[in-house]
Amino acid sequence: MNNIIRLSIVLTLITAIAAFVLAEIYRITKPQIELQKKAKTLQALQIVMPSAKLIVPVERKVDVKDNKGNVLYRKSVVEYYKGFANPDTTGLVGYAFEAYGSGYSSVVETMVGVDTTGKIGKIKIISQKETPGLGARCVENEPFTGKKWTTEQFVGKGISELKVDKDGGPIVSITGATITSRAVTNSIREKLKTFLAKIKPEHKITAEDSE
Amino acid sequence: MSLSAEFIKGIYKENPVFRLALGLCPTLAVSTSISNAIGMGAATTFVLVSSNTIVSVLIFILAKVLSEEGQKSVNKIRIPMFIVVIASFVTIVEMVMSAYFPALSESLGIFIPLIVVNCIILGRAEGFASKNSILPSIMDGIGMGIGFTLALIAIAFLRELLGSGAILGANIFGADYKPVLLMILPPGAFLVIGIYLGALNWLDSRKKHS
Numbered sequence: 281m282n283n284i285i286r287l288s289i290v291l292t293l294i295t296a297i298a299a300f301v302l303a304e305i306y307r308i309t310k311p312q313i314e315l316q317k318k319a320k321t322l323q324a325l326q327i328v329m330p331s332a333k334l335i336v337p338v339e340r341k342v343d344v345k346d347n348k349g350n351v352l353y354r355k356s357v358v359e360y361y362k363g364f365a366n367p368d369t370t371g372l373v374g375y376a377f378e379a380y381g382s383g384y385s386s387v388v389e390t391m392v393g394v395d396t397t398g399k400i401g402k403i404k405i406i407s408q409k410e411t412p413g414l415g416a417r418c419v420e421n422e423p424f425t426g427k428k429w430t431t432e433q434f435v436g437k438g439i440s441e442l443k444v445d446k447d448g449g450p451i452v453s454i455t456g457a458t459i460t461s462r463a464v465t466n467s468i469r470e471k472l473k474t475f476l477a478k479i480k481p482e483h484k485i486t487a488e489d490s491e
Numbered sequence: 492m493s494l495s496a497e498f499i500k501g502i503y504k505e506n507p508v509f510r511l512a513l514g515l516c517p518t519l520a521v522s523t524s525i526s527n528a529i530g531m532g533a534a535t536t537f538v539l540v541s542s543n544t545i546v547s548v549l550i551f552i553l554a555k556v557l558s559e560e561g562q563k564s565v566n567k568i569r570i571p572m573f574i575v576v577i578a579s580f581v582t583i584v585e586m587v588m589s590a591y592f593p594a595l596s597e598s599l600g601i602f603i604p605l606i607v608v609n610c611i612i613l614g615r616a617e618g619f620a621s622k623n624s625i626l627p628s629i630m631d632g633i634g635m636g637i638g639f640t641l642a643l644i645a646i647a648f649l650r651e652l653l654g655s656g657a658i659l660g661a662n663i664f665g666a667d668y669k670p671v672l673l674m675i676l677p678p679g680a681f682l683v684i685g686i687y688l689g690a691l692n693w694l695d696s697r698k699k700h701s
Contacts, residue, residue, distance in 0.1 A: 283564045290553070290565050294572055298579040305583055312590035320593070409604075411520070414676075456676055 321391070324404040325361060328393030331373045332363030360475060363393075374401055377475055381467025383408065383460045384415050392434075392468050398476050400437045400468065408460075415460030429454040429461065434468065439476070442469035497627045501634030507611045508642035508684070509691055514611035518643060519680040521602050525659050528647035530599040532640025534584055538606050539639075540632035541580045543620040546573055547628040550621050573616040574607075581607045611639060642687075649683050650674045 325335050339356040346352055358378075365371035375394040380387050386409035393401030405419045421430040429452050434442075443449020444461045453461030507513045514535075521531040549572065553565055585603045588596040596603075606612065615635055620628040651657055654674030656664040673679050 286557075286561060286564060287568050291568055291571060294549070295575055298575050302579055302582055305586055309586045309590035313586070316589065316593045455672060 320406060324391035324406050325363075325376055327404045328376050328391050328402045329361075329363035329374055330402070331365060334364040334367045334369065335376075336362045336364070336369065338362060359478075372396060375475070375479070377471055378406070379464075379467040379471040381463035381465075383410050383463035384457070386410055388418065388460065388463050388467070390464055390468060392471065394472065394475065398438070398472075400434045400442070400472070403431050403434045403464075403468065405431065405464070410457065410460045415454065415457040417454050417457065418460050418464055428452060439469055439472055442466075442472065494626060494630050497630040498634040501631065501636070501638040502641065503638070505635075506638040506642055507614075507635050508639060508646075509687060511611075511614070512688075513614050514609045514639060515684070517602070517605045517609050518646065518684065519677055520605060522643050522646040522650055522680055522683075523654065523675050524651045524657075525644055525647045527599075527602070528643035529640065530595065531602045531605075532636070532643050534588075534599060534603060535606055535609060535611070535639055536633065536636025538577065538580045538584060539612050539615060539636045540629055542573070542577045542612055542616055543628040543632035544625060545576050545580075546616045546620040547623060547625045549576070551624070569621060570613075570617070573613060573621075577612050577616065578607050611635060645687065646680065646683050649686075650679050654679060 326332075329335065337358045338360050340359045341354045342357050343351045344353050344355050360375050360377040362375055363373045365373050374396055377392055377394070379390045379392050381390070382388075388408040388410065389406045391404045391406050393403065395401050408416065408418060410416045410418065417429070419431075421428065421432070433451060437450070441450055442465050444451045444453045444458065444465050446453060446458050447462070449465070451461065451465050501507065503510075505511060508515065508518055517531065517535075521527045554562060557565060581603060584606075585596075588599070588603065615631060619631045623631070648658070651659075652663065653671045656662060656668040656670050671679075674683070
């Protein structure tokens with residue numbers, strides 16, 4: 281009995297010290313990490329909409345409720361981004377949104393550019409924690425000759441074309457990492473579907489191949 | 492053993508990958524390119540030195556405060572103690588890296604959590620740092636870390652050269668080279684590690700005979 285108490289005290293002390301140190305470092309690094317994340321989003325936006333001079337986020341208010349259903353406050357969430365060719369919000373060049381797909385070992389986050397006709401423009405993978413050397417290759421272009429995965433292959437694709445080759449579509453998947461390729465492709469397809477449904481009434485997007 | 496001997500042994504004589512056959516799991520995963528190997532080696536060395544230091548300090552403090560019988564019983568929970576120390580350092584590395592070194596964290600982010608399960612670190616905490624004082628433990632950590640990094644680079648060199656036709660991302664064989672896909676996939680790591688282990692054993696046996 282005495283022994284168990286002694287072991288508990290030693291282990292509790294060690295974990296308490298570790299928890300304290302980690303909490304402090306988290307507090308110090310958190311604002312900096314968030315800053316880096318914002319810079320990364322901005323960079324990704326510029327990659328997927330290279331011709332846009334001005335990028336405007338389109339936000340939606342979401343109610344944050346407590347467990348009794350009372351509205352505590354309203355939070356604004358970025359739904360998608362609009363890119364304009366001129367700084368005075370004229371000359372719409374396209375849209376961008378973030379897509380999230382569950383991959384093999386992480387959530388793959390992709391910034392997706394959409395042109396004014398509802399086709400995919402450039403895409404950029406913002407964050408992923410897939411298997412190094414396999415799924416993690418989704419961010420790059422595979423160095424192999426012949427059929428290969430590249431983020432460029434999404435350019436100009438519509439909803440019905442967003443399928444990997446294993447599912448009968450035209451998207452070439454990463455060698456040895458079909459799950460990751462599927463996660464990227466399917467998340468973009470699903471998000472594009474809801475995005476086009478939302479945007480159609482407001483704008484004259486012609487998505488002739490909506491399923 | 493002198494301090495310099497503690498440092499030197501990790502590089503060749505007790506190289507963690509080629510001699511102790513420790514940490515083969517992360518070795519398989521990250522030795523696909525030399526730049527990955529260097530980054531993973533550096534991060535592992537930092538965690539290894541930090542955890543070795545803290546573990547030897549911890550054991551020293553416990554020996555001061557506890558009676559002989561108390562030390563014996565605390566010995567039973569040493570593995571959870573070490574794991575807490577190691578996991579804390581890995582988390583610190585991950586947070587600091589993503590806050591202040593975004594480029595490094597971009598290319599290495601996925602490997603950092605792998606360090607927790609790297610058995611070199613637990614192996615050195617258990618096998619060395621818990622039985623030695625602080626200075627030798629630090630030296631052991633640095634030596635083992637460098638040995639691990641060199642082993643990773645040696646494996647990554649062959650795998651990147653044959654599997655991608657490049658060294659440090661720079662194309663070597665030209666556009667006509669058809670890369671050996673197998674070398675980039677996990678079996679390639681087994682093959683290369685096996686060849687290196689065989690070569691080192693062959694060298695050793697030749698030395699013994701002459």
